[in-house]
Amino acid sequence: MSGTLVVAEHLRGRLRDVTRELVTAAQDLPRPVGVAVIAADPGPLAGEADLRGVDEIVSVRAGGDEFENDVYRDALEALLAGRQPDVVLTGFTVNGMGYAPAVAAKLGLGFASDVFATSLEDGLVIARRAFYGSKVHAEVELPGGRPVILMLRPTVWAPAEAGGGAARSELSVEVRPSRARHLSFVELPQSDVDITSADFLLSVGRGIGDKENIDRFARLAAKMGATLSVSRPIVDAGWMPSARQVGQSGKTVKPKVYLAFGISGAVQHLAGMKGSGTIIAVNSDPEAAIFGVAHYGAVADLFEVAGELEKLP
């Protein structure tokens, strides 16, 4: 088919949002745009993947209901051989991370991950991604083998709307039984805190330094009428339960006000809070990536600012 092939991502029988975002991103890349749906029963998912801007949906009947590593590795290789796309798009997601780099390495393909913008120059793809903890950006060329595989950062492109009329096809592939097999899902433990419903989140990150400081910011949050939330390092350290974690592996939040203390702004954190109404960030590092999404920022000692907020009536 040449053109751009989107590998659909799905979970528990539903297409994931990132797939719709990939279809939007594909509109600026070589056409036609195909979407591959890899599943034991791709039919219903293929229907969901019939989005505006999709020219062809390729159903690949393989594997089980849920993602399995070797199934996706084998199926993607077969898709590349059978459809000869110029560009392959997957999400920079946990599933994508499981197989896309393996295929790129095995076949020696051009590859870039966590891509947040693309352009075409003389038919060649230029990708933008960040380096050095998101503090600098870079344009990368993909001089390796064809096709190129781009793993795109979620929540950057708007999701494609339901459309219709894409051609349907099937590709039959031989896949080995996956050496990594899905057994079950385990839900997060229920919590009495729901940070996704708060209007005002006061969020703290690594910058608070010590576990003892959690209590101080919890009291400040209570005083200001905010709910306390945290970034991943605080949960990793065991200082707060994951129910309060904002970010890709935690909760996606959209409060009216998001007030961040000592959060540098890892990509995965920003993905979980950049939709907030007003973002205020206090950080001692003027280069902190969180200032890139904040509406208000202060380069300041967070304890001094907290101290002054505590004094206010």
Next chain:
Amino acid sequence: MKAVVCVKQVTVLGDEVGFTDDERDVDPDYLEKALNEWDVFAVEEALRITEASGGDASAAGAGKESEVVVVTVGDEEADEALRRCLAMGADRAVRVAADGIDDDPLTVARWLAPVVAREDPGLVLCGVQSSDAVQAATGVMLAGLLGLACVAVVTEVSYNQAARRATVHRELEGGLIDVVEVQTPAVLTIQTGINEPRYATLRAIKQAKLKEIEVAEPDSPAPGAYRVRRMFAPEKGAGAEMLSGGAATVAARIAEIVQARLS
């Protein structure tokens, strides 16, 4: 059980940034070095698995079955990262000698692959990603090159040596856990928070300084996954209003903004 852990000495960019003359990278003067945070968790996990699977990873003696080998790609400065792993309890360290590598994960994976293959481990652990480049690719590329099973973004490992398989938790978006059974040998990429990494004792740090680090020569690489054409500082806080004037003024402004937005 032998485990190989692939680690990276990452660069940490300080408060200022300047670029090289060709504008293809950050000037090294602006960078500090550290062992990648994800890799600390991977080393700890490897130590725990090998300790539990029989044999003491720190016990002396030839021919022991239980061993943790750490591998990195880098120049002599990267030895520091390896020595930290040795101080935590890793048995051996190998550095693939490569100067001035950029962060192309395919080139790095190609350099790691022969060392990993030679060691023939039951498990290969890598951090999910490096803090500086955030590719989340090198470990899974290694699996692709070596034809190994793999699971990415792992937050729990129960290894059954007799059955040659592991039951692992894969952490999906939103915190949902996918329980996966994987045959070994396999590559697992390890997420932060999976364990509580041990601190090295002063004695272990001293001993690690005396340990020999094997230096392996890199294969001449094929074209990498990408080539950086231009690096630049992003536009800062497009639309962000910076509050200034000391902590008291900043606090008062924050309180004002919060009140205005919530009312």
